[in-house]
Amino acid sequence: xxxxxxxxxxxxxxxxxxxxxxxxxxxxxxxxxxxxxxxxxxxxxxxxxxxxxxxxxxxxxxxxxxxxxxxxxxxxxxxxxxxxxxxxxxxxxxxxxxxxxxxxxxxxxxxx
Amino acid sequence: xxxxxxxxxxxxxxxxxxxxxxxxxxxxxxxxxxxxxxxxxxxxxxxxxxxxxxxxxxxxxxxxxxxxxxxxxxxxxxxxxxxxxxxxxxxxxxxxxxxxxxxxxxxxxxxxxxxxx
Numbered sequence: 001x002x003x004x005x006x007x008x009x010x011x012x013x014x015x016x017x018x019x020x021x022x023x024x025x026x027x028x029x030x031x032x033x034x035x036x037x038x039x040x041x042x043x044x045x046x047x048x049x050x051x052x053x054x055x056x057x058x059x060x061x062x063x064x065x066x067x068x069x070x071x072x073x074x075x076x077x078x079x080x081x082x083x084x085x086x087x088x089x090x091x092x093x094x095x096x097x098x099x100x101x102x103x104x105x106x107x108x109x110x111x112x
Numbered sequence: 113x114x115x116x117x118x119x120x121x122x123x124x125x126x127x128x129x130x131x132x133x134x135x136x137x138x139x140x141x142x143x144x145x146x147x148x149x150x151x152x153x154x155x156x157x158x159x160x161x162x163x164x165x166x167x168x169x170x171x172x173x174x175x176x177x178x179x180x181x182x183x184x185x186x187x188x189x190x191x192x193x194x195x196x197x198x199x200x201x202x203x204x205x206x207x208x209x210x211x212x213x214x215x216x217x218x219x220x221x222x223x224x225x226x227x228x229x
Binding site for chain 2: 054103
């Protein structure tokens, strides 16, 4: 199974500062069709997960441009510029390239 | 708007069974696969598998083969998850999520299952 390792486990950020989360995969996430099925989800406290980024760097509808996904192959990053109070929660990377599909272990973002 | 509404919390004893429902609205049910995700208390997300809502064919991750069954009531735009012979480690919140182009773009609110003697 593909293992997605997220770092850090938790992150405390001052409002207005930038946050960066890493997701490293045990295998390349580029599929034979050339697409990379790497996504980022945010689970706010007491809520269901919500899609932020798909295909490494594409923002889902309604997601602010403060959220920037990047990377390729096995190394991926989610950057949140100008962190706002509503950004707190647990961020998960997720891969749909290889079966079984797998989530990263999560990164908890707290506001200082 | 697109909605996935899941059934309410369940309290069960070990060895019993439970059935969780996920009712979809706001889109054509059979056009999108339905995935299931487990979240144990205080833990992360674990992908359980999915069901093809057009053919009814289920696919299970290895850890969810045997006691877990995905099914449909397509006429009611509803996907179901049944867990038999419940164990303490099945205590969790179970989410359904619609998948399109390998992206889970809509999620249910979660259904809590507590297994306790």
